[in-house]
Amino acid sequence: xxxxxxxADDESRLLKLLSDYLVREGYxxxxxxxxxxxxxxxxxxxxIDMAILDVMMPEMDxxxxxREIRAVSDIPIIILTAKSEESDVLNGFECGxxxxxxxxxxxxxxxxxxxxxxxxxxxxxxxxxxxxMGGIVLDKKAHQVTAGGINVNLSVKEFELLAYFMENAxxxxxxxxxxxxVWEYDYFGDARTIDTHVKxxxxxxxxxxxxxxxxxxxxxxxxxxx
Amino acid sequence: xxxxxxxADDESRLLKLLSDYLVREGYxxxxxxxxxxxxxxxxxxxxIDMAILDVMMPEMDxxxxxREIRAVSDIPIIILTAKSEESDVLNGFECGxxxxxxxxxxxxxxxxxxxxxxxxxxxxxxxxxxxxMGGIVLDKKAHQVTAGGINVNLSVKEFELLAYFMENAxxxxxxxxxxxxVWEYDYFGDARTIDTHVKxxxxxxxxxxxxxxxxxxxxxxxxxxx
DNA sequence: TTAGTGTGTTAAGATTTTATAAAAGTTGAA
DNA sequence: TTCAACTTTTATAAAATCTTAACACACTAA
Numbered sequence: 001x002x003x004x005x006x007x008a009d010d011e012s013r014l015l016k017l018l019s020d021y022l023v024r025e026g027y028x029x030x031x032x033x034x035x036x037x038x039x040x041x042x043x044x045x046x047x048i049d050m051a052i053l054d055v056m057m058p059e060m061d062x063x064x065x066x067r068e069i070r071a072v073s074d075i076p077i078i079i080l081t082a083k084s085e086e087s088d089v090l091n092g093f094e095c096g097x098x099x100x101x102x103x104x105x106x107x108x109x110x111x112x113x114x115x116x117x118x119x120x121x122x123x124x125x126x127x128x129x130x131x132x133m134g135g136i137v138l139d140k141k142a143h144q145v146t147a148g149g150i151n152v153n154l155s156v157k158e159f160e161l162l163a164y165f166m167e168n169a170x171x172x173x174x175x176x177x178x179x180x181x182v183w184e185y186d187y188f189g190d191a192r193t194i195d196t197h198v199k200x201x202x203x204x205x206x207x208x209x210x211x212x213x214x215x216x217x218x219x220x221x222x223x224x225x226x
Numbered sequence: 227x228x229x230x231x232x233x234a235d236d237e238s239r240l241l242k243l244l245s246d247y248l249v250r251e252g253y254x255x256x257x258x259x260x261x262x263x264x265x266x267x268x269x270x271x272x273x274i275d276m277a278i279l280d281v282m283m284p285e286m287d288x289x290x291x292x293r294e295i296r297a298v299s300d301i302p303i304i305i306l307t308a309k310s311e312e313s314d315v316l317n318g319f320e321c322g323x324x325x326x327x328x329x330x331x332x333x334x335x336x337x338x339x340x341x342x343x344x345x346x347x348x349x350x351x352x353x354x355x356x357x358x359m360g361g362i363v364l365d366k367k368a369h370q371v372t373a374g375g376i377n378v379n380l381s382v383k384e385f386e387l388l389a390y391f392m393e394n395a396x397x398x399x400x401x402x403x404x405x406x407x408v409w410e411y412d413y414f415g416d417a418r419t420i421d422t423h424v425k426x427x428x429x430x431x432x433x434x435x436x437x438x439x440x441x442x443x444x445x446x447x448x449x450x451x452x
Numbered sequence: 453t454t455a456g457t458g459t460g461t462t463a464a465g466a467t468t469t470t471a472t473a474a475a476a477g478t479t480g481a482a
Numbered sequence: 483t484t485c486a487a488c489t490t491t492t493a494t495a496a497a498a499t500c501t502t503a504a505c506a507c508a509c510t511a512a
Contacts, residue, residue: 156488157489
């Protein structure tokens with residue numbers, strides 16, 4: 001597997017920095033110092049898997065390069081923007097890019113986005129949105145749950161809570177964690193709310209409801225018995 | 227655990243606002259009104275766990291402060307930028323910051339990012355925390371204990387007490403130390419409380435219960451026989 | 453051996469935490 | 483708007499745990 005990335009930016013120091021980071025992550029990097037050069041390199045080497053394009057470049061701007069590439073290829077494209085102006089964003093979406101990162105940004109963020117895009121493009125974790133445990137099947141995409149083959153009708157919060165439990169099976173979860181995981185960041189509500197939803201979930205899941213164990217003085221844990 | 231954050235910004239209103247939010251989240255906040263002051267405070271108090279730096283500050287800008295700190299420390303650093311400063315990519319990239327947040331931003335987002343960074347920096351704290359000794363397996367993540375492969379059901383205090391013992395195996399622990407380690411800092415209760423819990427622990431651990439040895443006139447020690 | 457001190461055991465009740473049910477508030481569709 | 487479904491809060495009951503106290507027992511030193 002190649003993992004070849006094309007980076008185009010007219011600031012050579014930035015080019016070097018980005019390149020270093022990505023090489024360290026195991027990517028093969030090709031660089032270009034202007035838009036025309038980027039396009040040339042893209043046509044020359046059709047094994048390129050991803051492109052990172054600065055907007056402001058001599059010869060040809062990033063949007064144009066993006067459109068040209070997109071006309072013939074579906075590879076992930078990341079656009080680096082210097083300004084977060086409305087027109088830029090519109091331009092960006094229209095050109096068919098997958099991600100935007102506005103400067104300045106930390107190398108970590110860039111690397112994280114590159115990794116995520118790469119994964120998505122290569123179906124590594126393909127819409128793997130079905131979880132099955134102990135006879136409970138949770139289908140995130142269809143937003144549907146069955147227990148022992150029988151459809152269980154859950155409300156949104158109940159569904160999200162169950163999903164959170166199943167994704168963190170065998171882990172003891174404090175109410176705080178559950179609030180952070182299922183509710184909003186700054187939710188300041190009563191932790192007893194969780195109890196109520198747990199009660200409903202247990203009831204709806206029937207005998208399988210007690211996969212959700214109470215850990216007294218601590219929280220809950222989803223655990224399928226052996 | 228300290229959770230100490232240094233915030234540097236020359237706008238005192240913003241400083242106060244951020245500080246309030248973070249204090250509410252349980253952080254200890256130190257503030258500085260210019261870059262030099264920030265650096266001074268950082269050097270003065272080396273227990274600071276995270277820094278939030280505005281770019282535009284008198285005396286010394288945020289990037290410089292960031293670089294200075296980064297030269298001697300790996301703490302997470304968040305840089306606050308204004309839109310007009312966004313073009314300063316190289317500075318941003320090179321200074322080694324972990325996150326950039328451009329003004330204006332919602333305090334909610336800042337708090338969320340601070341929390342995320344804090345977690346990441348502290349090794350996710352509960353990844354794979356399994357201790358095994360003499361056939362007793364204590365899994366902090368799952369909040370579960372097995373002795374000889376058989377599940378042992380412990381209450382919270384019992385669990386914490388066992389964890390404390392196992393983390394301090396082969397060390398003689400006075401009741402005072404145990405109280406400080408497992409109970410609240412200024413717990414004012416009867417030392418006999420520990421005895422009661424030790425008894426229950428021993429009983430629940432079966433024959434392995436006597437790994438918890440009594441040191442007469444001193445306290446207890448967890449020790450696995452050879 | 454014996455007094456003195458520290459520890460083990462037990463059980464009751466005080467405290468904390470969770471379950472349940474019902475009321476109140478929200479939201480979105482008809 | 484009104485209704486219905488959902489979410490959240492509140493109140494109370496029920497359960498589990500923690501602490502205390504009392505006493506029996508074990509260890510140590512004179």
